Amino acid sequence: MTTEPAPTPDRPDRDVPHGERAPDDAGVPGPGVDAPLFTAHLEEGLDAALRDLAGAGRLLVALDFDGVLAPIVVDPTASRILPVSARALADLAVLDGVDVVLVSGRNAADLATLADVPDGTRVIGSHGAELGRVTLTPDGQRGVDAEALSLSEDQAALRAELLRETEELAAAVEGAWVQAKPAAVVLHTRPAAPEDGAELTRRVLAGPAAHDGVHVVVGKEVVEMAVLAVTKGDAVTTLRSDVGADAVLYAGDDTTDEDAFAVLTGDDVGIKVGDGETLAGWRVADPEEFSAVLVRLAELRQETSVTRS
Numbered sequence: 001m002t003t004e005p006a007p008t009p010d011r012p013d014r015d016v017p018h019g020e021r022a023p024d025d026a027g028v029p030g031p032g033v034d035a036p037l038f039t040a041h042l043e044e045g046l047d048a049a050l051r052d053l054a055g056a057g058r059l060l061v062a063l064d065f066d067g068v069l070a071p072i073v074v075d076p077t078a079s080r081i082l083p084v085s086a087r088a089l090a091d092l093a094v095l096d097g098v099d100v101v102l103v104s105g106r107n108a109a110d111l112a113t114l115a116d117v118p119d120g121t122r123v124i125g126s127h128g129a130e131l132g133r134v135t136l137t138p139d140g141q142r143g144v145d146a147e148a149l150s151l152s153e154d155q156a157a158l159r160a161e162l163l164r165e166t167e168e169l170a171a172a173v174e175g176a177w178v179q180a181k182p183a184a185v186v187l188h189t190r191p192a193a194p195e196d197g198a199e200l201t202r203r204v205l206a207g208p209a210a211h212d213g214v215h216v217v218v219g220k221e222v223v224e225m226a227v228l229a230v231t232k233g234d235a236v237t238t239l240r241s242d243v244g245a246d247a248v249l250y251a252g253d254d255t256t257d258e259d260a261f262a263v264l265t266g267d268d269v270g271i272k273v274g275d276g277e278t279l280a281g282w283r284v285a286d287p288e289e290f291s292a293v294l295v296r297l298a299e300l301r302q303e304t305s306v307t308r309s
Helices: 044-054 083-093 108-114 153-170 194-206 232-243 255-262 287-308
Strands: 059-063 098-103 122-125 130-136 142-146 177-181 184-188 215-219 222-226 247-252 269-273 282-284
Touching: 044 247, 044 269, 044 282, 044 287, 059 232, 083 098, 083 287, 098 232, 108 122, 108 130, 108 142, 122 142, 122 232, 153 177, 153 184, 153 194, 184 194, 194 215, 194 222, 215 255, 232 247, 232 255, 247 255, 247 287, 255 269, 269 287, 282 287
Parallel strands: 059 098, 059 247, 098 122, 247 269, 269 282
Antiparallel strands: 122 130, 130 142, 177 184, 184 222, 215 222
16 A cells, blocks of 8 residues: 655645555454455555654544545445454554544434444544444443533524425435434435536525525535534544543544644644545545554554553
8 A cells, every 4th residue: 555645735636646455365364353454555654654653642543434434335324434444443442542533524323323443432423513432232232422412592493494495405306315413404415416416515505505603514425504613623622632642643534624634733643535635644545545554553552552561
């Protein structure tokens, strides 16, 4: 696997060669992982950055879910974390001084249910509006212990109006659907014909999304209209303070992740997964390549832990 520093918004994006993935028989199976791990061939600069990161006294690993840990799929309910990434996160979570957190636009309950992460893992849902931890029942059912999200009467009324208007517009486009989140309404056009989805997006942006008090984020075939002004950058800043992190790894794939990349400093490492302009310092092609980053970070952190002991 090859990576290069990611282009920033003031430097035009460009095609980045990502090299070849290691052969299927490379590496050795890890415990609990059905598919063999592949040997990560990281670009020298990124490997060095991960080595420095692994040496941090307190390390915060904050990651988006869809498009980073799990490949993007048409049906969001079918999204699943890659087994290699799940194992690497489990390995990181048990190491001293490491805090693993998922930061997603999904609501916290949905995120906790879908993510194959250890019991007690922090989850930040709705782009920072919901904070909680993954819970695991004796029979293996996943849930979330999260603070209830509170909206004012005006915010609740605005959310209801957004839902009504957006559903009316989406009903005319086959494949489009509307998701109601605790503090937002989301239009999904991925299943629709591209031309129809683009036209529907224009209508929603000119209609319900234009109401006062609505905070709009346009993502990959998604329009999110929130009634709370919170960002993933706010979430990362709060998490850094809460855990006393000396360094942060943040990885994301969408426009909402740029707020998180913007608050990274010093020895922090930001990784953009996929294409598009970004503030992140590094880029990998897809969730499969990012899983190699997690495997490498877990290896390096383990080496650091052994050295310290």
